[in-house]
Amino acid sequence: MNQASKDTTKTEALPGLATKLVSSVATGVEDLASSLLKPVVTTVDGLANIAKGMYTVVKHTARDPITSAYPHRMPELYPRSRHRLALNVDPDTGEHLCIACKQCERVCPDSCITVVAHDSVKAKSTQFYIDHGLCMFCGLCTEVCPTDCIINTVDFEMSEETREDLIYDIRKLTLSQEQSREYFKLKEYKTKSQKEAEKQAAAAAKAAAEPVAALDPAKEAACKATLAKMIAKVKSGA
Numbered sequence: 001m002n003q004a005s006k007d008t009t010k011t012e013a014l015p016g017l018a019t020k021l022v023s024s025v026a027t028g029v030e031d032l033a034s035s036l037l038k039p040v041v042t043t044v045d046g047l048a049n050i051a052k053g054m055y056t057v058v059k060h061t062a063r064d065p066i067t068s069a070y071p072h073r074m075p076e077l078y079p080r081s082r083h084r085l086a087l088n089v090d091p092d093t094g095e096h097l098c099i100a101c102k103q104c105e106r107v108c109p110d111s112c113i114t115v116v117a118h119d120s121v122k123a124k125s126t127q128f129y130i131d132h133g134l135c136m137f138c139g140l141c142t143e144v145c146p147t148d149c150i151i152n153t154v155d156f157e158m159s160e161e162t163r164e165d166l167i168y169d170i171r172k173l174t175l176s177q178e179q180s181r182e183y184f185k186l187k188e189y190k191t192k193s194q195k196e197a198e199k200q201a202a203a204a205a206k207a208a209a210e211p212v213a214a215l216d217p218a219k220e221a222a223c224k225a226t227l228a229k230m231i232a233k234v235k236s237g238a
């Protein structure tokens with residue numbers, strides 16, 4: 001290789017070397033900056049979190065306590081909150097509303113309902129068991145009940161000494177007429193008589209809204225002729 005070609009190779013290699021040098025210097029500067037800044041960022045972040053925590057403490061120190069004085073004062077629960085299950089009777093007549101359709105039994109994901117239908121009387125249950133120890137208070141049974149019989153009450157005090165005591169029978173589950181009336185109001189259910197009255201009012205409104213059908217003129221004439229004949233017959237004494 002002559003001198004001229006050696007010089008040309010050196011000149012071509014120089015820009016590559018310069019690029020590598022610049023890139024390694026830049027990486028070094030970046031590493032230095034990040035290692036210097038990292039503790040500062042961590043410290044600022046930590047202080048911000050401490051300030052946030054202190055703000056929460058101060059805010060809650062200044063406000064009134066919200067602790068409920070239970071059991072001296074009973075908490076006011078939402079009407080649709082789901083607690084102990086119970087069976088309604090008709091608030092007007094006191095008749096038991098369970099028709100032994102077993103829909104609640106079928107839908108229960110925990111299989112904690114057992115309905116025993118009456119042997120001879122249709123649409124009547126003789127026994128009804130709910131194991132509150134298994135129940136998860138999902139409310140599905142109350143959703144499917146066609147007669148608004150089974151409900152979740154707002155009574156959450158159900159502590160018992162044994163698991164067996166958490167199995168309620170029909171006697172323990174059935175509410176009184178007055179309690180049923182209260183729950184019908186609370187849950188905005190309609191009684192049988194209210195439903196019947198509404199049905200009759202709707203039928204009357206429908207009948208009033210329907211136009212009276214016009215009489216067929218030919219039929220009307222025929223009716224009049226028959227009537228005239230009958231009157232004439234009566235008058236003639238035939």
Ligand code: SF4
Nearest residue numbers: 108135136138139141
């Ligand atoms: S509330 Fe849910 S788990 Fe409890 S009995 Fe009804 S369906 Fe079963």
Ligand code: SF4
Nearest residue numbers: 098099101102104145
């Ligand atoms: S769904 Fe209602 S009516 Fe049917 S068995 Fe259950 S409580 Fe009785």
